[in-house]
Amino acid sequence: MPKKLRTRKHTVVLNRSVGGDVGISIFLIIMGVFMFLPMVYVIMQSLKPLDELWMFPPRFYVIKPTLKNFSDLFTLMGDSWVPFSRYIFNTVFISVTGTFGNLLLSSMAAYALAKIEFPGRNFFFQLIQKSLMFTATVTGIANFITMSILGWVDTYFAVIIPAFCTTLGLYLMKQFMDSSVSTSVLESARLDGSTEFRTFWTIAMPMVKPAWLTLIIYSFQGLWNAGASIYIHSEQLKTLNYAISQIVAGGIARAGAAAASTVVMMAVPITVFVISQSNIIETMASSGMKD
Amino acid sequence: MSQKTEAKRAVSRKDMTKAQWTWKEMKRNKTAYIMIAPFMILFFIFTVIPVVLSLFLSFTSFNMLEMPKFIFMDNYIRLFLDDDIFIIAIKNTLIFAAITGPTSYLLSLFIAWFINELAPKMRALVTLVFYAPSISGQVYLIWQTLFSGDAYGWVNGTLMRLGILDAPVLWFQNESYVMPLCIIVALWTSLGTAFLSFIAGLQTIDKSLYEAAAVDGIRNRWQELWYVTLPTMKPQLMFGAVLSITGSFGFGGIVTALAGFPSVNYAAHTIMHHLDDYGGQRWEVGYSSAISFLLFLMMIGANMAVTKILSKVGQ
Structure with a gap:
């Protein structure tokens, strides 16, 4: 069955077999159900009253939905060791400062790596690319030593400062600048006597808004979902995610509150993604690795 | 200038x-x-510096209190000859990576390709369904509720009602189920940045290439994929490969959360857990640095090998 692919200028006739269409649809539906059902189940669990949570045989769907689990969650928050607002403050503070620092440092470095030809830029960019090839677990032990030497154990610094130099954001920003900031515009600004910093701030940065947004979201997501850190011992400095995991670890009676807290915690990154999806996809268009 | x-x-x-x-x-x-x-x-x-430092410390015996003592290859010899659990950890890590890496890569690529021809609104919705588990923090813990070991767990309950089981199975405490289950959950959370990168890559392909290909005798979507789509989005394919490989070595946290630490009879014990055991709990810094450095070599080695192969494809 010929299927038409419309583009802005013309219509292309693609060769598409019915069998292929059906097969692909079935595959997508099965995978979609596999991906989506657990998410639905969390929401169902969060709405179940206690007797339905412990019903035999267990049911997938909720029969008499209630918001009691959510109100229980807030009651439990009131009983915490330090005022619950402190955990919320910690997570918000860490997420905001960490993200802001990462955005500032990464975009400055990305601009220099993408748009200034200086000796060593290839070396630095290769290092960044290589750093995408291993996880932070590898550097954990050595970083603990560094943190002890710096005296940052059990301070906000131990969580915020390393977040400044996450490399995925810099990588995406640099690739996006490569492809969407025209060098000739920058050249003419330089000819007019604009300093490199001014060119960066007033000309390049406004052109890469989708990349900023992507970087902000990635950085924010990482910090928002951060649980217990090995560097933090004081209860006053711990995060919301940690506090919630403590609440829900409190036994069988809290199964409903546990599901409710998962729903609350996941609502934030999902909402952020829904709002910014088109910008993220735009940034990803230039994410490719060349060599 | x-x-x-x-x-x-x-x-x-x-x-x-x-x-x-x-x-x-x-x-x-x-x-x-x-x-x-x-x-x-x-x-x-x-x-x-931490990577270099862990290489240096891996040749020493160090407990954070006294000065490091140089013992050359002893840590590595101990790892490979005297530490049976490390051998289990290597085996599990490799099985985990070899299954989750390629599977999540291919899933990301094919799902991105399949949804590419949907209408934009529909595509955005489907993207969200597939991408959401990877950004939702600890939502994967729901698998523990689904596969809960008592009769109230939905899987046990359903299988018992259908008469397939007569007694509940302790899924995450069972040596033969724990690893496959952790792999499934890891895959469930694995449609992340690589997936978005593929979606974006497919969107940017110049549509007139398909037109030209049709004139040149490309007859179906599979030929289109092989001769037009994949060669055009090669940079995204490389980027996605790097993220999938790195990710496939980094699922230790999910395993700990689901199977506990240590997992039953070390059935899901990975290098990451071994590292946590010696570095985070026993403070054998020299020994755990040797473990980190080996993990580093495995990750970077796998990545360099695969990107090298991918860069040759189609040349």
Whole structure:
């Protein structure tokens, strides 16, 4: 069955077999159900009253939905060791400062790596690319030593400062600048006597808004979902995610509150993604690795 | 850089040695160094130096209190000859990575390709369904509720009602189920950045390429994929491969959360858990540095090998 692919200028006739269409649809539906059902189940669990949570045989769907689990969650928050607002403050503070620092440092470095030809830029960019090839677990032990030497154990610094130099954001920003900031515009600004910093701030940065947004979201997501850190011992400095995991670890009676807290915690990154999806996809268009 | 300075540079470069010219260029571009300095200094402190430091410490015996003592290869010899659990950890890590890496890569690619021809609104919705588990923090813990070991767990309950089981199975405490289950959950959370990158890559392919291909005798979607789509989005394929491989070595946290630590009879014990055991709990810094360095070599080795192969494809 010929299927038409419309583009802005013309219509292309693609060769598409019915069998292929059906097969692909079935595959997508099965995978979609596999991906989506657990998410639905969390929401169902969060709405179940206690007797339905412990019903035999267990049911997938909720029969008499209630918001009691959510109100229980807030009651439990009131009983915490330090005022619950402190955990919320910690997570918000860490997420905001960490993200802001990462955005500032990464975009400055990305601009220099993408748009200034200086000796060593290839070396630095290769290092960044290589750093995408291993996880932070590898550097954990050595970083603990560094943190002890710096005296940052059990301070906000131990969580915020390393977040400044996450490399995925810099990588995406640099690739996006490569492809969407025209060098000739920058050249003419330089000819007019604009300093490199001014060119960066007033000309390049406004052109890469989708990349900023992507970087902000990635950085924010990482910090928002951060649980217990090995560097933090004081209860006053711990995060919301940690506090919630403590609440829900409190036994069988809290199964409903546990599901409710998962729903609350996941609502934030999902909402952020829904709002910014088109910008993220735009940034990803230039994410490719060349060599 | 105006044309005048360009010309001047071109003339004067001949009279200079390479070092002199580099130095001159460095001075001319000093702003660039100022701009990358804050990021790079932190990046060196928290990423580059730690890798070098763990290589150095892996040749020592060190407990954070006394000075490190140089013992050369002893840590590595102990790892491979005296530590049976490490051998289990290597095996599990490799099985985990070899299954989740390629599977999540292919799933990301094919799902992105399949949804590419949907209408934009529909595509955005389906993207969200597939992408959501990877950004939702600890939502994967719901699998523990689904596969709960008592009769109230939905899977046990359903299988018992259907008469397939007569007694509940302790899924995450069972040696033969724990690893496959952890792999399934890891895959469930694995449609992340690589997936988005593929979606974006497919969107940017010039549609007239397909038109030209149709004229040249491309007959179906599979030929289109092989001859037009994949070669055009090769940079995304490389980027996605790197993220999938790195991710496939990094699922330790999910395993700990689901199967506990240590997992039953070390059935899901990975290198990451071994590292946590010796570094985070026993404070054998030298020994755990050897483990980290080996993990580093495995990750970077797998990545370099695969990117090398991918860069050859279609040439």
